[in-house]
Amino acid sequence: MRAGERFTVALIGASGLLGRAIAGELASALGAKDWRVVQTARGRADARRVKLDLLDHDAVRAFLRELAPDAIVVAAAERRPDVCENDPALARALNVDALSVIAAEARMLGAWVLSISTDYVFDGAAPPYFPDATPAPLNAYGQSKLDGERALLASDPAACVLRLPLLYGPFTDWNESAVTSLTPAIVRSADPANPPAPMDAWATRYPTLTCDVAAVIRGMLEHHAKGATISGITHWSGDEPMTKFDIARRIARVLNVDAKLVAQHTPTDATPRPRDCHLDSGRLETLGIGRRTAFDIAIAGLLANYPDVPDQ
Template sequence: MSADGRFTVALIGASGLLGRAVAAELASAPGARDWRVVRTARSRADAASVKLDLLDHDAVRGFLRELAPDAIVVAAAERRPDVCENDPALARALNVDALSVIASEARALGAWVLSISTDYVFDGTSPPYSPGDAPAPLNAYGKSKVDGERALLASDPSSCVLRLPLLYGPFSEWNESAVTSLTPAIVKSADPANPPASMDAWATRYPTFTPDVAVVIRGMLEHRAKGATISGITQWSGDEPMTKFDIAQGIARALKVDAKLVAQLTPTDATPRPRDCHLDSGRLEALGIGRRTPFDIAIGGLLAKYPDVSPQ
């Protein structure tokens, strides 16, 4: 606890898509006065956050020792599969080595760590996946996240991993999420002068709204603050199976555009991706933790908030 008795949370990666949602939830939730949330960011640090590069291990150690948080939420990672495939050393540096440093310091400080992981730890051949199922990643991104999970839990078994699928939410750029990144092509295809947009209809995803995930994370932190630590592997997922073709149709409905879309029935990504990694969320549901906003409602409300952001 901080000197004033508040529960102190270090939110690592607060400027990202998920980090911003978590910061907003912790600031606006009932009982927010009982929280002290210290945000960190690297390239997008502002007056409300601490600039912190996870590759600078000494800086990470110094930050955590000075803050002495009760809990650490690690929402920062290298999560772009193509980048990880082309630079596995960078993927490991961010997704494994930096997390190991955080875990070691947290153990010494008695802080609880909640680290964000991914459904890409699985190969997508036998969904749904429970937390205890054996990982079998298909690409460097998934492998780095599995190694990060193992490093964290080996350092401190009381820490926790939260696996998540495809995320979308309030954005600053279309390409912050693989969901909203489809929007420019959707809008462009509605122009009669342009050809149809090809959309993947092979892989099934479960788009999950970041404000919903933020509610999940707040619930997990509240358990910790009350002394009921959640440890090991946990998972949360939206419950609507959708291909990118389905997602694109939903975006077109929300924008009220007559998009011309073509279903691509075979994988075309250079980096292998799993076909269906549906995550079983039962463990958190049993604790009464969670919220799911229907995709059409979430994407409609989301796109309506950004009338000034025009696809290029």
């Protein structure tokens, strides 16, 4: 970036759960005269977002060459483990091949890439996991994200991967997050006419607010803009361990409903999932980057904005 020019960020996948939070954080926190953020989306493009299908590699190349961004944040992915397990080719196309195209273009343009990855690159047997821990994914989703990490860093060692755990945040649909997706079943279980709701009490998760992650990403972008680029593998995570059973009880308390919940102490998912992939966030914390909102405060604020909880 030359003196007097604006720092341009391409935000790929700006319409998703995390992408919207990043877009909002960058819009509110960064000086408009110094920063330019160009958002893309595949299915939910609008006046704020450029339509871009990551499976169309020629379109991706054309977009990046025309924009010539200083930084590219890749928040788009196939993140549903069951979908990845049933369609590994689609998982690879989005999580590996598309990222490889972006990485190659970024290197040619001199742009820094920050790509979002997952704690599911680990098997969950020996937490906490540091950035240099050996990955061992249990499912196709984790493997595709790991392959994407490796493709990105092989193409450009100056790029950065940010691994994240279970995310939740402002949502447009209850099923956008595995946290809020529990709410309808919780509400239904409170009806005496309905049976109890089974909830996983086997796997420990670390729910992390997308707004906090967005603040972390802003901090990483600011470092890059100042010439202090963060490269390689990084982690960010909430620090409150809880199972989905724990999460459900907290949501029920916020909603003030007498939910009937049954703890399941053995895995029930068709797709294998790790038991505890706690990510160590020390690398970013050492740089003064990070923000965490207490889960009870965050979930209460989110649910207060969505009073019409479905009961069907």
